[in-house]
Amino acid sequence: MAVKAEILSNQQVSRRYFHLKVKVPNKQLFPVQAGQFFHIKCSDDAKPLLRRPLSIFRINEEECTLEFLYLVKGVGTKALAQRKPQEKLDILGPLGKGFSLKEESENILVVARGVGIATLSALAFKAKSKNISCFAIISARAKEDYLVEAELKEAGVEAIFVNDEDGTSDPQRVKLLAEALIKEKKIDGIYTCGSRRLSVLMKQVACEHQLFAEIALEENMGCGIGSCYGCVCQIEEEERIRPVRICLEGPVFPLEKVVFA
Ligand SMILES: Cc1cc2nc3c(=O)[nH]c(=O)nc-3n(C[C@H](O)[C@H](O)[C@H](O)COP(=O)(O)OP(=O)(O)OC[C@H]3O[C@@H](n4cnc5c(N)ncnc54)[C@H](O)[C@@H]3O)c2cc1C
Structure with a gap:
């Protein structure tokens, strides 16, 4: 589910990391499980076009708040770091398996x-x-x-x-x-x-x-909902290696099954 969440705070917590807290309009997107993620539209501008996935860091269903911790890395997270309290943030989720x-x-x-x-x-x-x-x-x-x-x-x-x-x-x-x-x-x-x-x-x-x-695996993602196959990794099951989409079948997997390239 995509919702417009209100940014409560978006603060730098160390040289490279930011902490973001948002309030969602209602309890509809709960429960949110540890290990799940939200696909976030970092800027209201056309660029960056693609959302960026961030794992849920803290969940408060009672107060309808979600928190994220993120590394400022490239164009998406740099744009996110510019966002200010009271602005609306387009977040899609919760996605994936916890x-x-x-x-x-x-x-x-x-x-x-x-x-x-x-x-x-x-x-x-x-x-x-x-x-x-x-x-x-x-x-x-x-x-x-x-x-x-x-x-x-x-x-x-x-x-x-x-x-x-x-x-x-x-x-x-x-x-x-x-x-x-x-x-x-x-x-x-x-x-x-x-x-x-x-x-x-x-x-x-x-x-x-x-x-x-x-x-919990992390890979660059396109759609975040299983359509684009941009985040495929390899899983070994019953002596067979098969591709899986991290966004849909993960991001959490049994560690024994993950094939590290
Ligand atoms: C499930 C999951 C959970 C994650 N949780 C966290 C978390 O909690 N905290 C955290 O810090 N990080 C987390 N990450 C990693 C985080 O998503 C990346 O660091 C973030 O997407 C980087 O985006 P960026 O734009 O800042 O960096 P960039 O390196 O600029 O972009 C990231 C990727 O998007 C591609 N890209 C950029 N722009 C475009 C474009 N216009 N068109 C097409 N492709 C483009 C880049 O080529 C690159 O592959 C998670 C990743 C996954 C998959």
Whole structure:
């Protein structure tokens, strides 16, 4: 469903990232699930023509508000960063398939890189509402790129932050951290987003420890509703590799099935 949402705030939260909060006219587009996304018309001008997909970061059905966290990257997100409170923003969604939390789950691990924490924060809040403990490894380029520390605390997440600058984000080190958490905290599910390298690593870890695992994939998108086939990725199922559209069949997939090129 496309609605005109009112921008409540659109603030820069660090050197490269913005936080956007909007109010939607009514509850019609709820429920919104962690892992789903909205396809956003960043500007009222003809350019950029295509919408840009952003994952839901925080959901407040009671107050009809949605929040997004985004990296200012190119023409679309630069235009979005210019938008001001009280302006109307054309958002299409919620789209795609969200994360699944198993009924019997007690302790989950989220492994995020960069703005991948946006979608995984929404999952952490969902986990909290179900009394599931959430642990996190958050990877970033530099300490100044650490995002949403306050929100993670609010969601009760025990987070370990690692970064490229001091070498703590080295994949082998992250693997050791993840394996220690799996053992000590009795992790029963892994969720990842934001880095191909970490996703490959987590696929291996989940496989070795026989853990349920999901990934939220990100790919450049055209229509966002399955018509253009612009966001196809490969899935391996029953010993067969088949193409799937991230916007329609994802963006969340079982990690074990995703074929990383
Ligand atoms: C499901 C999903 C969820 C996501 N969630 C988040 C999130 O929560 N936060 C976040 O920061 N990022 C998220 N992303 C990534 C985000 O969508 C991209 O960073 C964003 O689309 C970049 O747009 P841009 O215009 O700023 O960058 P650009 O690099 O300028 O454009 C992005 C793509 O659109 C193409 N493009 C640009 N202009 C045109 C045009 N006129 N015609 C045709 N193609 C064009 C470019 O070639 C490029 O492939 C998500 C992506 C997906 C798929």
